[in-house]
Amino acid sequence: MSLLLQELSRSPFFLAAPKPQRLCSSPIGIEPSLNMFVGMGRPAWKEARLTLQRLLSAEDPTLRDNTSLREKSLLKMNEVEMLLPTVIGDYTDFFSSMHHAKNCGTIFRGPENPIPVNWFHLPIAYHGRASSVVISGTDIIRPRGQGYPTEKSPPYFGPTQKLDFELEMAAIVGPGNELGKSINVDEAADHIFGLVLMNDWSARDIQAWEYVPLGPFLGKSFGTTISPWIVTLDALEPFACDAPKQDPQPLPYLAESKHINYDIPLEVWIKPAGHEHPVIVTRSNFNNLYWTLTQQLAHHTINGCNLRPGDLLGTGTISGPEAESFGCLLELTWNGQKPLNLIGAARKFLEDGDEVFFTACCKGKDYNVGFGSCTGKVLPAIP
C-alpha cells in the first residue's frame, strides 16, 4: 500500500506541528518534491513521522474508522507511479568501502599498494552527474564511448563491452549549509534526512580509459538509479551498530563522538535476458563502510562547500570482505576473468535485456524496514 500524504495533509492531523502551515500546505501537500520538507530539519521530520505512525496504528480511529479518507489516502502500490523523491541539486559519490577500494586498486593498478595512501586519511569522493539520476524501474540504455586500447593500438569506439552495476546506498541531505561554513561532524546527522538504495551503473572500459587524471566521467554519467522512497535515520536508529575502528586516527574534524554504521543487509539479483527468474549474485551490508555518513558529510563541507536540501551523497560501492559480498561485477568476475554462472547464463558483465534488482531490508524483532526496489533493465545501445 502507498500512502498519499497529499490527501492526508488536507486534513487537520498535523495541526499540532510547530509549523503546521508549512508542513501541511507546502512540502508534502503541494510541492512536487520533498525538498522543502527535508530542508525543515529533524523536529519537523520527527513530528511528521509520529503523526503518520499514529494515523496508521490499529488503535487510532481517525483513519481506521473513516472509509472515505482511507480510500482517498491509501493506494495500491501497483497503481501509483513513483517519482524521484527530491530534486537533486548536486550528486556526490564517495568511495568508502575498503574492500571495494582494495579490489578496484588491484584490478586497475596492480596488487602492490592497491589502496592509495590518501584513502585512509579522508573519505575520497567525486562529483557525479545529477541530471541522469533516475527512479527505480527506468530502463538503462547501454552507453557508447571510447574503450581502453590494448598495448599500442588506438582506443576503440562503440557500445560499452563492460557494463556493470555498483551496489550503493545514498544519503539525502536535509538542511544544507551556507557557502563558506562547515558542518561539524558531531552535528552532521541532523543534516541527513535518510537513505535510499542506489545503483551507480558503470561502463568499466570507458571509465578505465578516461579516468586519469580527473576521475570518472562518461563511464558513470549515463544513468544512476535510486529507490523511490527515503528511509529516515530515525527509522534506522534500532539498526545502528559500531562502525569499523579507524587506523590511522582521523584528523580532529573527522573524529566523531558517535562513530556508527547501520546494519542493513543488501542483496543484488540479476534476471538474465530471456530467463524467467532472477538469481542472487551478492550479499553485502551497509555496515561494511569504513567512512561513516557523518564523516562523509563533514568532509564534504570542511572547505566551505555548500550542500542543499535534496542533494544526493552516494556511499560508493559497498563490498564486504568475502568474494560473495563484492558489490559489482568488476569485483565479482575479477574484471571478466571469472564469469559468474547465473543458472545457465554465464556473465562477465551485463548483457542487453538483463535486469538488475537491489534490495535492502532491516530485520527488527517483529517488523522489517524495507527500502523498496532499485531496479533497471539494460536496453541495447542506440546506433
Place this chain on the structure above:
Amino acid sequence: MSLLLQELSRSPFFLAAPKPQRLCSSPIGIEPSLNMFVGMGRPAWKEARLTLQRLLSAEDPTLRDNTSLREKSLLKMNEVEMLLPTVIGDYTDFFSSMHHAKNCGTIFRGPENPIPVNWFHLPIAYHGRASSVVISGTDIIRPRGQGYPTEKSPPYFGPTQKLDFELEMAAIVGPGNELGKSINVDEAADHIFGLVLMNDWSARDIQAWEYVPLGPFLGKSFGTTISPWIVTLDALEPFACDAPKQDPQPLPYLAESKHINYDIPLEVWIKPAGHEHPVIVTRSNFNNLYWTLTQQLAHHTINGCNLRPGDLLGTGTISGPEAESFGCLLELTWNGQKPLNLIGAARKFLEDGDEVFFTACCKGKDYNVGFGSCTGKVLPAIP
C-alpha cells in the same frame, strides 16, 4: 548601461517572434533566470538579438524617442545587482588546453610523459560542483582542508597554503538532449547559447592530496566565479578562427566539418592586498584550446548523458605556449618555485585580501565585444 529586458518585454516589440507569447511573458519577462529562454534554441535567440539591436540603434525611433520607456528600461551599470544568468543544473569542467595539461602534468607527475596518453583522444573532463558557482564580485573564503604530506609525515590540516585562480571560459548550454540520445558534433553549436568568463578557484595542496584516483573534489568546490552576462555565439561569429590541427585524428564522433575556435584575448589582473592598483599577470587567448566547444559537447553526450538548458561547461584553464600566457599561478610560479613580482608584492599563491580580475574583449573593426568582469576577493579562512 544595463538593459532591462523585463521592461522591454512588456512592450510589444517581440510580437513578430515565432513564439511571441513564450518569448515575451516567460523567459525574459517573468522568470528569474534565462533557463527557459536559452532552452528555446537559435531561432528565438536570433530574433531576440535582432530586435534588441534594432531597438538600440540610433536609426530606430521606438526607444530613442520614448523617454519614459528609455528611463524604465536603461539602467546605470552601477545601480544594478547582477545575478547568476541561469540556474545551473550541472557544471562540467574540461581540460582542453594542451599547454595547461603539459605544465600541470610536469609539476604533479614529472617531466616524462606529462600529458596522459588519453588526452589526445578525448576531451577529458570532470563533474564540478554546481551549488558553489557564484557571480562575479562574490568574496571567496579561503578554504580549509587536508594538505599534501611530505615524505612520510601525515597530511596537515588548515587553511589552504596554495590558493590559486584558473583562467577559464565556460559555455552555457542551450537546448539539451534527452537521456540516452547523443548530440552530433556538427549540430553541437546549436546547443550552445554563449560564453562567460570563469574563475575556477583552486586549492592546490588540497587538490594534490585528494585527486588520486577519483579527481578534483574539495580543492575546487569552495567557489567558482562566472561573469554575469552571456555573450552569444552569434555575437562571436566575427571572431571565429581555425582551431589547432589535431594529431592523432579524432575518432569519427569527434571529427567536425567546422573545426573552429574564437579569437578572444584574455587577461588576468591581481590587486594585491593593501595595494591600490591591479597588476597584469597573464595574457592568454581562448584560441589556445585544443578541443573545441563543439567537440566537448559532443563528447559529453556520446554516452547518452543528458544536458539541460543553463548547464555550465568550463573549458579548463586556458594557457598559451609562453610563460607570460599561463592561466594560473601554479604554472606562472611553477608551483611556488618562482614567485611573481607584482610591483612590490611577491606572490607564490594568493594571499588574503588579494583581488583577482579576469577580462576578455574581442576587438572588432569599429566595436568591441566585452564579457564584463569576473572578479573575486580572497577573505581569510573561517577558524
